[in-house]
Amino acid sequence: MKIICLQENLKNGLNVVQNIIGKNLTLPILNNILLITDKKQLKLSTTDLEIAITNYIICKTEKEGGITVPARILVNFINNLPNKKIEISIKNNIIYLKCDNFKSNIKGLDIKDFPIIPKIKNEPTLEVNYLTLKNALEQVINFTSFSDIRPEITGVFFNFSSDKEIKIVATDSFRLGEKIIYLKDNKINKNNQGSVIVPGKTIQELIRILSNLEKDEEGLVKISIENNQILFNFSKIQIISKLIEGSYPNYQQLMSKQFETNILINKEELVKAIKLSSFFSSKINDIRLKIDSKKSLISIFSQDIELGENLSDLQAEVKGKDLEIIFNHKYLLDGLNSINTKRVFIGFNGETSPGIIKPEGDDSFNYVIMPIKL
Amino acid sequence: MKIICLQENLKNGLNVVQNIIGKNLTLPILNNILLITDKKQLKLSTTDLEIAITNYIICKTEKEGGITVPARILVNFINNLPNKKIEISIKNNIIYLKCDNFKSNIKGLDIKDFPIIPKIKNEPTLEVNYLTLKNALEQVINFTSFSDIRPEITGVFFNFSSDKEIKIVATDSFRLGEKIIYLKDNKINKNNQGSVIVPGKTIQELIRILSNLEKDEEGLVKISIENNQILFNFSKIQIISKLIEGSYPNYQQLMSKQFETNILINKEELVKAIKLSSFFSSKINDIRLKIDSKKSLISIFSQDIELGENLSDLQAEVKGKDLEIIFNHKYLLDGLNSINTKRVFIGFNGETSPGIIKPEGDDSFNYVIMPIKL
Numbered sequence: 001m002k003i004i005c006l007q008e009n010l011k012n013g014l015n016v017v018q019n020i021i022g023k024n025l026t027l028p029i030l031n032n033i034l035l036i037t038d039k040k041q042l043k044l045s046t047t048d049l050e051i052a053i054t055n056y057i058i059c060k061t062e063k064e065g066g067i068t069v070p071a072r073i074l075v076n077f078i079n080n081l082p083n084k085k086i087e088i089s090i091k092n093n094i095i096y097l098k099c100d101n102f103k104s105n106i107k108g109l110d111i112k113d114f115p116i117i118p119k120i121k122n123e124p125t126l127e128v129n130y131l132t133l134k135n136a137l138e139q140v141i142n143f144t145s146f147s148d149i150r151p152e153i154t155g156v157f158f159n160f161s162s163d164k165e166i167k168i169v170a171t172d173s174f175r176l177g178e179k180i181i182y183l184k185d186n187k188i189n190k191n192n193q194g195s196v197i198v199p200g201k202t203i204q205e206l207i208r209i210l211s212n213l214e215k216d217e218e219g220l221v222k223i224s225i226e227n228n229q230i231l232f233n234f235s236k237i238q239i240i241s242k243l244i245e246g247s248y249p250n251y252q253q254l255m256s257k258q259f260e261t262n263i264l265i266n267k268e269e270l271v272k273a274i275k276l277s278s279f280f281s282s283k284i285n286d287i288r289l290k291i292d293s294k295k296s297l298i299s300i301f302s303q304d305i306e307l308g309e310n311l312s313d314l315q316a317e318v319k320g321k322d323l324e325i326i327f328n329h330k331y332l333l334d335g336l337n338s339i340n341t342k343r344v345f346i347g348f349n350g351e352t353s354p355g356i357i358k359p360e361g362d363d364s365f366n367y368v369i370m371p372i373k374l
Numbered sequence: 375m376k377i378i379c380l381q382e383n384l385k386n387g388l389n390v391v392q393n394i395i396g397k398n399l400t401l402p403i404l405n406n407i408l409l410i411t412d413k414k415q416l417k418l419s420t421t422d423l424e425i426a427i428t429n430y431i432i433c434k435t436e437k438e439g440g441i442t443v444p445a446r447i448l449v450n451f452i453n454n455l456p457n458k459k460i461e462i463s464i465k466n467n468i469i470y471l472k473c474d475n476f477k478s479n480i481k482g483l484d485i486k487d488f489p490i491i492p493k494i495k496n497e498p499t500l501e502v503n504y505l506t507l508k509n510a511l512e513q514v515i516n517f518t519s520f521s522d523i524r525p526e527i528t529g530v531f532f533n534f535s536s537d538k539e540i541k542i543v544a545t546d547s548f549r550l551g552e553k554i555i556y557l558k559d560n561k562i563n564k565n566n567q568g569s570v571i572v573p574g575k576t577i578q579e580l581i582r583i584l585s586n587l588e589k590d591e592e593g594l595v596k597i598s599i600e601n602n603q604i605l606f607n608f609s610k611i612q613i614i615s616k617l618i619e620g621s622y623p624n625y626q627q628l629m630s631k632q633f634e635t636n637i638l639i640n641k642e643e644l645v646k647a648i649k650l651s652s653f654f655s656s657k658i659n660d661i662r663l664k665i666d667s668k669k670s671l672i673s674i675f676s677q678d679i680e681l682g683e684n685l686s687d688l689q690a691e692v693k694g695k696d697l698e699i700i701f702n703h704k705y706l707l708d709g710l711n712s713i714n715t716k717r718v719f720i721g722f723n724g725e726t727s728p729g730i731i732k733p734e735g736d737d738s739f740n741y742v743i744m745p746i747k748l
Contacts, residue, residue: 101686104685308468308481
């Protein structure tokens with residue numbers, strides 16, 4: 001192999017693929033990045049055997065070839081070079097890099113020992129605007145569970161059952177976020193309707209990579225599914241991941257449309273009051289909300305027997321029954337922080353039923369939160 | 375006690391004093407901040423028994439009094455209040471705080487159980503511009519030792535032996551930084567000439583607090599010494615600290631004025647090349663510098679048998695003998711990062727003697743670095 005590429009292109013390409021690489025002691029080649037020429041492009045690939053990421057960058061190819069190189073040292077070295085041309089060549093599984101007055105060689109491993117990156121040949125199930133997808137995933141990703149006891153809720157649930165919308169859901173059984181993307185021109189391929197659970201780590205990588213893309217309002221992510229694998233394909237990047245097997249909780253029963261107590265309240269004021277209350281809450285993070293419809297008031301109270309207590313009174317539009325209800329302040333804040341509107345709607349059906357928080361005048365996002373029963 | 379103060383004043387005051395508080399399990403009152411009225415001011419104090427910090431803030435005093443309050447919850451609560459008036463009152467060792475629509479009470483401990491904050495009555499040994507002092511301390515603070523084996527080098531050495539200058543020194547025995555502050559109008563009090571070793575933690579606090587001060591080019595720090603204690607007094611703030619006993623290494627012998635090899639080189643280029651080299655250095659962080667006076671070249675080489683190798687060539691003004699010398703890249707970078715000039719002077723006296731790095735055309739800062747002998 002002999003190629004020439006720009007430092008910035010190679011740096012950006014490595015940044016796309018390098019993040020899933022950890023420190024794999026049993027299979028050291030997984031710590032490497034695969035570099036292989038593909039006509040006028042250099043293909044960069046990594047895998048942790050669950051996820052594989054590939055990115056193509058532009059280069060001038062003088063001689064075809066490939067190698068796998070330890071990710072950490074390659075990334076460190078390339079990141080710190082000036083943005084000039086880099087000459088790359090390979091001899092005896094050693095990669096030679098030359099840029100400006102800096103020269104390095106790094107020992108690699110043969111490409112024949114690198115795991116095969118799987119391919120998906122199916123037509124895409126759907127295409128979705130990349131910014132819409134990124135924003136939707138960001139709204140729910142923090143609600144997945146970290147416990148291996150129920151692997152199905154460590155992932156993000158994608159429901160493609162309708163041809164007009166995608167439902168994206170995450171929960172850890174204490175709270176749940178559901179975001180609906182309404183599709184415009186790009187309908188879901190009828191042959192591929194259904195639902196899948198994508199590992200949380202894959203979604204985090206997808207968000208990270210989409211966030212680093214240059215803004216392209218028109219850019220589309222093509223999503224294909226085949227043999228328990230999912231492919232996200234966009235902008236010279238392919239992320240392919242195993243799916244989580246198992247059935248996702250039937251959460252629809254938690255999502256009431258009718259509420260005994262209906263509240264509209266300024267989001268920032270509510271966040272501030274919950275934060276202040278959180279410092280005084282006990283070890284189970286409990287804070288008490290008291291809703292008074294006559295006074296149009298929400299009082300937030302917390303108490304720690306050793307430290308002291310806190311009370312905040314907030315004005316709100318309240319309709320329906322008065323109520324006292326207890327929540328984990330962390331889960332309340334997580335939900336509110338996923339919402340961008342100035343005011344939020346909050347609906348309750350008594351002190352033991354789940355509450356719902358959503359943006360004012362927007363049904364596309366619902367945050368369901370279980371109360372604490374003392 | 376009953377007072378009214380502005381949230382911003384109290385927040386800033388707490389920020390000055392709160393940082394030395396950790397989690398003291400044997401003497402819980404050390405986790406508290408002392409609040410006590412002093413005419414039209416509120417005095418805030420903390421101590422870890424090594425350092426004590428006091429800060430006065432403006433308030434409207436309706437009734438005198440005092441209390442000690444757990445630092446963490448008080449700071450968290452005050453930081454998150456809006457910038458409005460806070461009403462503070464005390465009853466039965468509970469502090470009651472009211473701001474806008476937020477109310478809290480926090481359980482405190484009686485002021486009579488709080489350790490006595492020591493006082494220094496001596497006249498200041500010297501006064502020094504706060505920005506000059508802060509910059510000087512920042513240049514050397516990272517070179518102190520963390521090992522308890524030689525407590526004297528865990529501190530920063532202040533030498534007030536001349537009445538015209540202060541020498542400020544830090545070392546961990548592998549490298550040493552010396553900064554000289556040349557005094558103008560403010561001479562050192564002749565009765566108090568001598569030298570002291572101030573704990574690194576005290577200097578870090580002093581830097582942190584000076585960095586958060588509003589810029590006051592004329593501001594002075596008064597330094598007083600008495601009974602193995604030092605006082606830094608400025609802007610309504612007093613930091614009083616124990617000194618480290620013991621004698622500081624006689625480092626002057628390391629500071630050559632004459633060199634066999636003299637180099638002037640662009641600092642940023644040198645930093646970049648050392649950084650690139652560092653990725654390929656072995657476990658002892660060694661990189662090799664080869665100085666060639668005929669070619670006006672410094673070559674930087676590093677090699678890790680498992681990973682690969684790196685070579686960078688840099689143009690430089692070189693006078694004197696050619697040389698090959700090995701350094702720890704971390705210590706080289708630390709020294710260069712303490713220097714702000716575009717070019718640096720580097721002087722060597724053979725491959726086994728310490729090298730010196732200093733800003734071009736400025737003798738007030740010297741960085742001494744020991745070579746590695748393989």
